[in-house]
Amino acid sequence: MGSQEQTTLAARNQLFYGTFIYPKTLTDLEYLHNTAVAVDQNGTIVAIERDFDLSQAASTLFPRLGWAPDSVSIHSSLASHNQFFFPGFIDTHLHAPQYPNVGIFGKSTLLDWLETYTFPLEASLSDPAKARTVYNRVIRKTLSHGTTCAAYYATKDVTTTNLLADLCLRAGQRALVGRVCMDQLSPKYYRDASAADSVAATRESITYIESIDPTGTIVRPVITPRFAPSCSAPLMAELGKLAAETGLPVQTHISENEGEIALVKEMFPAKKIGAKGDTYTHVYDTFGLLTDKTILAHGVHLSEEEVQIIKARGSKVSHCPCSNSALTSGAARVRWLLERGIEVGLGTDMSGGYSPSVLEMARQAALVSRHVAMGCAPAKKENKGEKENKGEKESEAETEGKTNEDGNSEKESKANQANKDGIDRERAKLTVEEVLYLATKGGAELVGMKGKVGGFEVGMEWDAQLIGLGRDVVDGEYEDEEKEEEGNVDVFGWESWPNKVAKWLFNGDDRNTRKVWVKGRLVHERK
Template sequence: MFKYTQIFRGTAFSSKSSKEIQVLKDYLFCINADGMIEKVVAPEDADYQELLNRYRGKENFHQLAEGQYFLPGFVDLHVHAPQWAQSGTALDIPLSDWLNTYTFPIESKFSDLNFAKEVYEDLVSTLLANGTTTSLYFATVHKEASLLLAEICANKGQRGLVGKVVMDDPEQTPEFYRDADIQTALADTEEFIIAVKELAKTTKQGVYPVVTPRFIPSCTDGALKGLGELADKYDTHIQSHCSESDWAHGYVKERFNKNDAFALHDFGLLGDKAVMAHCNFLDDEDVELFAETGTAISHCPISNAYFANSVIPVAHFHSKGVDIGLGSDVSGGFSPSLFDNARQAVMSSRMLEDGVNPSLPAEKRGVANSRITINEAFYLATAGGGESLSLPIGRLQENYAWDVQIIDTKIASAKLPIFDANENLTDIFQKIMYLVRPENILEVWVQGNKVHNRTV
């Protein structure tokens, strides 16, 4: 009689802290029927050989081949699911033009459930193939299509946190794409929450409803107040955009005579299950409010390079005790890969620290102590995302979900430059983070279930 549903053996990389990588060489990971890591066993532990003898050769024993490694599954904290249909287009125009000319017309098409199904199925499969095991999604204003996205996540095995978007202010939203009125927006949101909670009862990896005001400029005060009350009533996650750009930050300040963070807090939209995207223009009082309430930040480095008018000071915010994870922001960010976003997070932070205006002297050009390392970017994509969502995900340790991507460094079409059989494992980790492409992701597992297998 075997105690564990599955045992995996191989070398893994996980975050020990926000700055330090833990290398688990030739470890055993013992997975229970709930898809949780029940036991992690090092080669020097007393029961290592006994477990090997008992399970090796059995169907539920998984041994990595040479050149293969475990990484935790990535946690993407900001995906506009309908915008997958426009990814890679119109990124060179101003945000307001981008929204009104491309984004709102695309999102309005999701009243057609056949179109929604085609796009959402492709997106969820694509994210899984890129190693993303958990996604925090903005859907659209359409209740039925938003529920369909949650169902697709459930069926494909991804842990999906899905929000029916609310945008009801006629002054800031187009007539062809908005909630009919406050009452409709709130009623649809409540029905959506109830339906997703029901769906979750039959889903091993979990699906979650998310209260989702698009951002303050698109919502009336009544809608924002009602959404805060619904989040409290049903204890849901919350997501929105916060202080993303000069325009958005300035608009809220003019409307409420306060910054986004405090306005959102007044409506009951901050808390330890709240994730706010971007947050480039938070001041220290805003950051302290985030830390105090447990509100997390979704850092979207590729998208920020196009639309945010600044580089977010990740290192500074982290030093203040704010949870931060990584977001692709499809399609303001062109890439569905958190590998790409982790790389950009490092590059952007170095540009902030070193400065970009060559006409200034070097000592005045940048913001000191702003750079982050690839270790920190990896943390944002994994453990930081899990902490931001208050879920036991993003680490390869006991009592966490078995959400992993198996990286193959030897695949012929995307072989990593590892020529020394005894190369330092931390160096191999860095090569993985900087060089892996989707072809290198051999398998993806969520909550102990295999959900993606690379076609060779």
């Protein structure tokens, strides 16, 4: 315990000074300049001073905080290098053992991708040496991209699932670590022998993970039914009970791909499992797996009815745009989910998705929202119909108040309809601010850290990145070698801060992530 405390806590008080940017709301970023953020030894933000004179810190701020001046480390963002502090990213869905397969998916879609690429690799990770190499790599890689918290699927193997938790704890990356439950469908070489075995192994892993981090500050177990087709009804029922008994979070997949949805319908008819309805969502709901701590990955093809159930249970959705596009799963309607009050975060879903970067996910969320705007939404017609019939169910959040008020005439003119379509299309698009919200504050809601991380406010914990866009471009022609290392964002000097943030979103990469902290501890630094 003692040594673990040392690895997970910063040893000193810290004062961060300069420019801070963070999502205030879904639609607005806060920009603070010349600001000081005081972070205590526990990694908690204890003061935020705007328009602060750093030279006065020792005489004004530190005494107020009861800090001896020589107990404080000071870190400034360099204005000359277009640096700013930003909340750490939260990857709300990824598979650590699949990391070696990123980019390798051919023309496959979900079910053949699992058989061809995924199950063999996951099974091979029961080798602890291989698992150590892969898991260290994925932790280090995601940290280098600013991921301060990740919701990991491991494999069905207990020993190496526990190893993943050990390695996250040691690296200081917050993690939900899930031992994967799967007692059917997958090949025999990679399947739990029975529901009882699956639950027992899950309990074993939970016990271990809780033993290495009893407060759950850095690593926590998460109940992880792979997805409905991989789990028998008895297994899901037992896991639902386990969730109720332990209060632990749950993560699984839902409604990713049409073939999968048809399979679920075939495997779990409502009558057979005693469900109140015939959808994918009803299956999980029947077994008690939809809690207010449940992360549902994908949700691409959800119906209005399903979303209302998910909303009622308080479950959340992890949007995985890269995976959904790569595996031809569909284009998830994030605006539509948000308008219904669903909390949404972003997931890399490696290796369905190929990128380890949540910044890239934010970028792709913006692109996919434009594909939705261009008519790529899978269930568009259905939802239009529903909308017209159930006007009262329309959410208030984020609507522009233009679309639902004039739905009166049956014989609406074509022009009006086109105009309505135009507004709907426009509305689907996610802004720079919105996708960065999903990457941070939105993600915090999914991993049970709402109000704790994802922003900079007193009482929150210091999970943060120092972003540097590099010095302004001057006409150096060929001598500006240093710029090269600083990455692909070019600032010319005339840009507003929102412009700079947009440039970072669209061309930034791990080179711009200069330092990363979790709970005040420096967990990554670029040399």
